[in-house]
Amino acid sequence: MSLLGRINRIANLVHPSISETFAGYGLDRGEFDVLATLRRAGDPYRLTPTELYKSLMITSGGLTARLNRLQKAGLIVREASREDRRSLAVRLTGEGVRKVEAAFEEDMGKERLLLDALNAGEKALLEELLRKLTSSLETP
Numbered sequence: 540m541s542l543l544g545r546i547n548r549i550a551n552l553v554h555p556s557i558s559e560t561f562a563g564y565g566l567d568r569g570e571f572d573v574l575a576t577l578r579r580a581g582d583p584y585r586l587t588p589t590e591l592y593k594s595l596m597i598t599s600g601g602l603t604a605r606l607n608r609l610q611k612a613g614l615i616v617r618e619a620s621r622e623d624r625r626s627l628a629v630r631l632t633g634e635g636v637r638k639v640e641a642a643f644e645e646d647m648g649k650e651r652l653l654l655d656a657l658n659a660g661e662k663a664l665l666e667e668l669l670r671k672l673t674s675s676l677e678t679p
Contacts, residue, residue: 556649564642565612569597573605574614574639577631584631587620591629614638 561571576594577584586594592602606629609615614635617627631639654662 553650553653556653557646560646560649561642563645564638566638566642569601569605570609571639571642573602573609573629574631574635575643577615577629578636578639578643584636585618585628587626587628609635 561568572595580586592599614632616630616632620626620628
């Protein structure tokens with residue numbers, strides 16, 4: 540109970556800082572996740588909606604709402620898919636690339652500061668243990 544309680548407490552403590560960072564870029568966490576997923580896909584920063592919602596582990600309806608907001612903000616465009624002309628691919632715009640990279644950079648700086656209480660060895664050990672725990676929980 541104390542381990543999972545601490546994990547939950549840490550998540551609750553860092554969430555406001557992360558949300559504040561993204562809000563400074565006009566994004567919520569879900570919108571940032573979409574932009575970051577497209578950015579990680581590599582140039583030309585394009586994925587199908589199916590690839591996106593599977594990667595983000597959300598419903599297609601939840602993704603559609605995010606995509607509508609991001610498109611309205613000029614951060615993504617929907618364009619004919621090269622593989623299937625019946626579907627639209629989602630691509631980051633130049634502004635979308637700039638915004639997600641700036642938000643990511645600022646967020647990583649804040650996260651480094653949040654972890655300053657641990658030395659490099661402790662961070663590596665904690666990461667290893669959390670990865671092991673996550674893997675065991677994700678495996679049926």
